[in-house]
Amino acid sequence: MAYHRYDAVIVGAGGAGLMAAIQLAGKANIAVVSKLYPTRSHTGAAQGGVSAALGNTEEDHWEWHMYDTVKGGDYLVDQDAAEVLTREAIDAVYELEHMGLPFNRTPDGKIDQRRFGGHTRNFGETPVRRACYAADRTGHMIIQTLYQQGIKHNVNFFDEHHLVDIIFTDDGACCGVVTYEIKTGEMHVIHAKTVLIASGGFGRVFKVTSNALAGTGDGVALAFNHGIPLMDMEMYQFHPTGIYKMGILLSEAARGEGAVVRNSEGEAFAARYAPTLKDLAPRDMMSRFIHQEIKEGRGIDGKDYVLLDFTHLPEEVIDEKLPDITDFARTYLGVEPKKEGVPIQPTAHYAMGGLPTNVEGQVIRDPQGTTVPGFYSAGESACVSVHGANRLGTNSLVDLIVFGRRAGKHMYGEIQSNDWAELPKNPMDRAREQIDTLLSRKSGESVADIRKEMQEVMMDDVSVVRTHEGLTEAHDKIRDLQQAYKNIAIMDKGHIYNMDLLEGLELGNMLECAETIVAGAIVRKESRGAHYREDFQERDDKNWLAHTMTYRESDGSLRIEKKPIVITRFEPKERKY
Amino acid sequence: MEVTMRIKRFNPETDKKAHFEEYKVEVEGTDRLLDVLNQIKWYIDGTLTYRRSCAHGICGSDAMRINGRNRLACKTLMQDLGKRITLEPLIGFKVEKDLLVDMEPFFAAYKSVKPYLIADDAPSSGERLQSPEERHRFDDTTKCILCAACTSSCPITWTNDEFVGPAAIVNAHRFIFDSRDQGAALRLKILNKGSGVWRCRTVFNCTDACPRDIKVTEAIEQVKRALISGEVNYTEA
Numbered sequence: 001m002a003y004h005r006y007d008a009v010i011v012g013a014g015g016a017g018l019m020a021a022i023q024l025a026g027k028a029n030i031a032v033v034s035k036l037y038p039t040r041s042h043t044g045a046a047q048g049g050v051s052a053a054l055g056n057t058e059e060d061h062w063e064w065h066m067y068d069t070v071k072g073g074d075y076l077v078d079q080d081a082a083e084v085l086t087r088e089a090i091d092a093v094y095e096l097e098h099m100g101l102p103f104n105r106t107p108d109g110k111i112d113q114r115r116f117g118g119h120t121r122n123f124g125e126t127p128v129r130r131a132c133y134a135a136d137r138t139g140h141m142i143i144q145t146l147y148q149q150g151i152k153h154n155v156n157f158f159d160e161h162h163l164v165d166i167i168f169t170d171d172g173a174c175c176g177v178v179t180y181e182i183k184t185g186e187m188h189v190i191h192a193k194t195v196l197i198a199s200g201g202f203g204r205v206f207k208v209t210s211n212a213l214a215g216t217g218d219g220v221a222l223a224f225n226h227g228i229p230l231m232d233m234e235m236y237q238f239h240p241t242g243i244y245k246m247g248i249l250l251s252e253a254a255r256g257e258g259a260v261v262r263n264s265e266g267e268a269f270a271a272r273y274a275p276t277l278k279d280l281a282p283r284d285m286m287s288r289f290i291h292q293e294i295k296e297g298r299g300i301d302g303k304d305y306v307l308l309d310f311t312h313l314p315e316e317v318i319d320e321k322l323p324d325i326t327d328f329a330r331t332y333l334g335v336e337p338k339k340e341g342v343p344i345q346p347t348a349h350y351a352m353g354g355l356p357t358n359v360e361g362q363v364i365r366d367p368q369g370t371t372v373p374g375f376y377s378a379g380e381s382a383c384v385s386v387h388g389a390n391r392l393g394t395n396s397l398v399d400l401i402v403f404g405r406r407a408g409k410h411m412y413g414e415i416q417s418n419d420w421a422e423l424p425k426n427p428m429d430r431a432r433e434q435i436d437t438l439l440s441r442k443s444g445e446s447v448a449d450i451r452k453e454m455q456e457v458m459m460d461d462v463s464v465v466r467t468h469e470g471l472t473e474a475h476d477k478i479r480d481l482q483q484a485y486k487n488i489a490i491m492d493k494g495h496i497y498n499m500d501l502l503e504g505l506e507l508g509n510m511l512e513c514a515e516t517i518v519a520g521a522i523v524r525k526e527s528r529g530a531h532y533r534e535d536f537q538e539r540d541d542k543n544w545l546a547h548t549m550t551y552r553e554s555d556g557s558l559r560i561e562k563k564p565i566v567i568t569r570f571e572p573k574e575r576k577y
Numbered sequence: 578m579e580v581t582m583r584i585k586r587f588n589p590e591t592d593k594k595a596h597f598e599e600y601k602v603e604v605e606g607t608d609r610l611l612d613v614l615n616q617i618k619w620y621i622d623g624t625l626t627y628r629r630s631c632a633h634g635i636c637g638s639d640a641m642r643i644n645g646r647n648r649l650a651c652k653t654l655m656q657d658l659g660k661r662i663t664l665e666p667l668i669g670f671k672v673e674k675d676l677l678v679d680m681e682p683f684f685a686a687y688k689s690v691k692p693y694l695i696a697d698d699a700p701s702s703g704e705r706l707q708s709p710e711e712r713h714r715f716d717d718t719t720k721c722i723l724c725a726a727c728t729s730s731c732p733i734t735w736t737n738d739e740f741v742g743p744a745a746i747v748n749a750h751r752f753i754f755d756s757r758d759q760g761a762a763l764r765l766k767i768l769n770k771g772s773g774v775w776r777c778r779t780v781f782n783c784t785d786a787c788p789r790d791i792k793v794t795e796a797i798e799q800v801k802r803a804l805i806s807g808e809v810n811y812t813e814a
Contacts, residue, residue, distance in 0.1 A: 036628075037680065039723050040636040097704040100694025100757065102712060102719050109706030134719070140635060141719060148693035183673065212630040248633045328633060331652055332607070448619035491623025494590045497674040500623040 001428060002188045006031045006156075007415040009177055009192040011163050011219050013038030015139070015400030016379025016407070017198035018146035020361075023408025025153035028415050031190055033158040033179055035214060035502070038147045042200055042212045043379075043400060046139025047325060048253030049131030050096075050397035051119060052089035056110040057129045062086040064121060065130060067570055069395060072118040072282045073352075073388020074529035075545065075572035076232065078565055081384045084359050085395070085402050092401040093132050101145040103134050104321075114321075115256040118282040118392040118577075127256075127280050131394045136251050136324045142397060161188065162502055163199065163218050164431035166375075167423060168226055172365070174375035175421040178428045180435065182502065185495030187428050187435075193418050194374050194411040197223060197355060197363075198404065201380040202513040204506075206348035207459035210242055210249035219381050220354055221509035224516070228363060228372065229549040231383040231563065232353035233513070234520030237391055237530045238464050240286035242347025243332055244305040250325045250344060252393040255279040257317050259310045261290065262341060263298035268309075277577040284390040284530045285577065287346040291464045300343065307341025346464055351513075352391055352530065353520070354383040356549065356563075361407025367549060367563035374414065374421065378407040385547060385565075389529020438504050444489030447504050450481050454507075454514055462514075466521055467534045475518045482511050519558050520548045541572050579603055580655065582613065585665040586675050588624065595672065597663075598622075606656030611639055614650055614664075614676075627676040634788055637724035640667055641676045647726040647786040667729035683725050686741040690749035690767055695760030710812045711756040718751040718796050720789040727783035727793050739772040743783035743793045746774055750796040753803065756811040765804055774801050 006029050010017045013034035024030045034041065053060040065086040070077045097103060097111060104112040113129040121128040134141040150157070161179035167189070169175050176191040199219030203211025224230050240261070241250045255261070260268040260279045273289045274281035281289070294304050310318060310326065318326050318338060329335045329342045355377040356364050362371040363382075379400045386399055457477045461470035485508060492500035526540035527533050546562040553559050579601055587595035600617050611629055618625045627650070628638040634652035642665040643653055670678035699705065721744065728734055728742035749768055753761045768774045774797055783793040795814075803809050 036630055036636070036638065037684070037723075040628075040630045040638050042631065042636075044722075045631050045633070045635050094702070094704055098699035100696075100752075100755070102715070102755070103704075105707055105709045105712045107709065109708050111704050135716075137635075137720070140722070144719075144721075145694075151688055152691075152693040212636065213632055214630045246633075324635075331634070332609075332654070334607075446619075492626075494588065494624070496589055497626050497677055499626055500618070 002186060003191065004031065004188060005191045005420065007192065008194045008196065008411050009033060009190045010196045010198060011177060012041070012198035012200055012379070012381070013157065014041035014043035014198060014200055014379060015142050015146060015397065016404035017196065018150055019401050019404030020196050020198065020378060020408030020411065021155050022146065022149050022153060023405055024412055025150070025155050028412060031156045031158055032150070033161045033163065033177065033190070035160060035162045035182065037159050038150070038157060039143055041143055042215055044140045044143040045212065045249065046142070046397055047136040047249060047251035048256065049114060049116060049133035049138050049394045050093060050142070050401070051116065051130045051394040052093040052132060052398065053086065053130060054090060054093065054111060054113065054132065056106055057113050059121065060128055060130055062090065064123060064128065065089070065119070067123050068119050069386060069392055070570045071124070071575055072392040073390055074539065074575055076235070076385065076388030076528060076547065076565060078385050079568040079570065080566045081359050081386045083568065085386045085398055088402045089398045092405060096142065096145060096401065099145050099149050101134065101141050103132055114253065115280060116393045117252045117255065117280045117286070118277070127277060131256065133253065135320070136253050136322050139397060162505065163222065164435070164505065165428065166195065166222050166226060167427045169421045169424060173373035173421050175423055176427065178431050180431070182497055185498065187432060189427055191420060191423055193415050193420055194376060196361070196376040196378060196407055196411065197381050198377065198379045199381045201351040202510060203348045205454060205458050205510045205514045205517070206463065207455040208242060208245065208247040208345065209348035210239055210247050211348065216506035216510050217513040218506065218509045221512035223355055224512055224552055227552065228365060229356060229551045230353060230516050231356035231547050231549050232385060232520065233516040233550060234524050234531050234548065235352035235389050235529060236348065236517055237283055237350040237352060238287040238346040239283055239349035240290055240346050241308050241344045243328060244343035244345050246332055247347035248328055248332060249347065249349065250308055250328065250342065254308060254310060254322055254325060257321055258313050259308055261286070261344070262307045262309050263293045264300050265298060269293055274577040281577045282390055282392060287464050288532060290346055305343045305345045308344045309341045310337040311339060311341070348463065350391055350396060351380055352383065352385070352387040352389065354381050357382045357384055359384065359406065360410040361403055362410065367561055376407045376411060378403040389531060435501065438488070438490050438501055439493050441489045444487040445484045447488050447490060447507050450484055450488065451507050451510070454478065454481050454511060458514055462518055462521060465532050465534055468522070471518055471522045475522060478511060478515050478518055482515065485511055516550045516558070519550055519560060523560050524548060545572060578606065578660070581661045582617065583661065583663045584625065584675070587672050588674060604655045606654065608655045609651050610643065610653040610655060610658065611651040613655060626674045635722060637722035640724040640726040640729070641665065642667060647730045649724060649726070649788045652788050667725055669729050669734045680725065683728060683744065686745040687723065687748055689741060690745045690764055691760060692748045692752065694752060694755070694758055695763070696757055697759070705757050707756055714811055714814070715751050715754040717791050718747045720791050721747050721751070722789060724788060726786040726788055730782040730786035732780060732782065733776050733778060737776060740776040741772050743797060746797050746800055747791060747793055750800055753800065753809060754811060761809045768800055769804055774804065
């Protein structure tokens with residue numbers, strides 16, 4: 001075992017983690033832990049853009065961006081947080097440019113901006129150009145740029161270290177993490193004054209997802225197992241345009257540039273459901289429109305997919321502004337988007353829920369907002385909540401840079417005023433025992449089988465449309481799989497690059513996430529944003545204008561509490577586009 | 578269809594040297610090679626080891642030698658590979674286990690070219706201006722995902738540990754030709770050394786290997802030309 005001591009340890013080297021690291025670099029002694037190499041982080045897969053009301057190509061204001069964010073989130077957004085998000089987005093985007101991010105440019109040399117789903121001028125009038133972008137690889141350029149800054153500032157990277165535990169004192173303060181060095185199998189205790197969980201989402205709980213294989217919710221699940229609540233876990237976004245069966249994302253930027261979704265009759269049907277924004281209606285709605293078209297028999301060839309049509313776009317728009325996603329269609333489907341429609345279906349994409357935090361990135365432990373000393377989260381692993389019941393396209397990247405930056409800055413204050421809390425005795429025992437058990441068990445349940453069953457039931461019963469019956473079935477299934485998980489056996493018993501062991505550990509984390517998603521979806525007896533209940537089709541502001549906070553009780557059961565949302569500027573209204 | 582996967586295996590905890598193992602598997606032509614590796618790992622042999630994450634050619638984890646050519650496993654479909662497929666780790670790197678190699682020297686070479694914007698003139702508010710032409714000048718080299726397919730395909734890197742390799746030059750190019758950057762002279766000096774661009778023999782393996790279709794050899798040539806002329810043109814190649 002190795003022992004290290006840092007002012008701050010940041011778990012996850014995606015956009016949020018690196019943005020926080022850069023705030024602290026040179027001022028504090030920090031470690032950035034990633035189970036991958038940092039540039040492999042899933043921020044790099046983001047395509048379309050990062051929104052900020054720069055007003056470079058037409059009039060825009062952060063208040064309009066805030067309104068769109070609140071309305072897009074079906075009023076489950078905490079409006080104080082949405083105000084921070086949209087105001088600070090402007091400076092954060094400029095900061096990325098100053099770091100070297102190669103944004104596309106307007107003819108007069110400013111950052112170019114384009115349209116995106118749900119982003120409008122003057123409180124809903126018509127689409128607005130707000131998304132700053134670098135072709136259709138904006139996330140790639142963000143992760144590259146931030147990693148480059150990390151190199152410049154000599155950040156200590158713990159590459160290929162898997163998070164296996166988070167350490168808390170008896171008083172409930174966070175004081176470090178335990179990692180498993182993938183290359184050697186050695187365990188590391190990293191003692192720290194502050195810990196930031198920026199470990200991303202958990203799309204891999206679903207069968208069809210745009211998420212990386214690494215998106216397994218490690219940080220979220222481990223914190224939950226230490227009594228930290230999770231917020232709004234039932235709010236899981238399905239992106240309308242994933243490549244059929246594979247789930248690979250085809251950015252909303254396609255529709256921002258003019259592509260449309262068509263059914264078997266060739267109809268661009270979104271206009272029928274959302275007359276104003278048409279194909280730029282928010283993702284939850286677009287996914288439901290597609291679901292409805294397929295249900296009514298207008299899927300292509302009677303199957304469960306529709307077509308994303310680029311054929312009417314000028315060739316130079318496809319080549320200059322959408323090169324990657326059109327290349328995906330060619331590579332994976334053998335389809336030339338300039339000539340024919342691309343088969344798509346909704347794909348599990350983004351967790352609006354996660355570790356509850358305040359606007360400084362501090363994790364809170366109850367509906368009153370009591371903070372957990374030393375413990376932070378930012379990015380997809382966190383729930384601030386700026387996305388409410390449905391995140392707008394581009395706002396994930398905005399979230400990373402705004403709240404990653406804020407968390408880093410606030411951590412600096414805590415580092416200066418606090419000393420290291422004393423570690424509990426043998427902080428790595430729990431993880432060590434878990435790993436030793438997996439390495440020594442000779443036979444048992446298959447990780448791949450359990451994972452497959454989990455992904456299938458989550459896709460069938462907990463995706464775009466939900467019912468009490470399906471959810472209850474999914475709940476029972478997940479509980480059964482959790483029992484089976486206790487007896488998993490892995491095949492690789494070695495110590496060097498044991499990826500089989502890691503997949504075993506990741507499955508445990510995914511099951512935790514899946515269970516809380518289902519539990520939240522069962523109790524929320526209404527339809528709001530991404531959470532659509534066929535048996536409760538209306539939004540119920542009287543009872544459910546509230547976050548859910550889910551706790552693991554000591555007897556293993558779950559307890560769910562409500563947390564009131566913060567309304568500052570925009571009273572809930574019916575959500576029409 | 579049934580295919581035979583011939584995979585070079587090496588477990589440092591049990592093997593003295595590498596050997597090939599064969600797996601017969603049922604696949605669809607539209608499966609990614611990565612899907613098939615996962616199928617073997619999940620259902621046949623959990624010790625089979627390789628890196629992977631995004632599974633659609635954007636994170637750069639799963640470059641390997643596929644039927645003798647460097648490719649990403651997640652961007653290669655089975656229908657393009659025939660019935661007997663040979664997989665080996667990237668060459669020119671130390672093999673850690675099976676298809677997984679030591680990436681540290683690769684990242685060290687990348688870091689040696691100072692791959693970050695060097696500029697001290699950020700405006701106090703707003704963005705720096707850059708014309709679309711200036712932005713376009715280095716567009717191609719911004720696409721690099723650091724997968725090492727190019728560097729590992731370069732015969733110079735197989736025998737010369739000093740050479741920074743094509744990927745590092747690509748990333749130097751991305752900054753040298755960025756009109757906002759002030760570090761071109763510094764990077765050109767680094768690439769003018771014995772470990773730099775003059776090692777390149779214009780074999781074009783790198784360009785062929787790049788899963789992002791970056792014109793790698795062309796980028797290296799542009800750096801060479803900038804060194805010879807002593808000038809960096811920010812709008813035209």
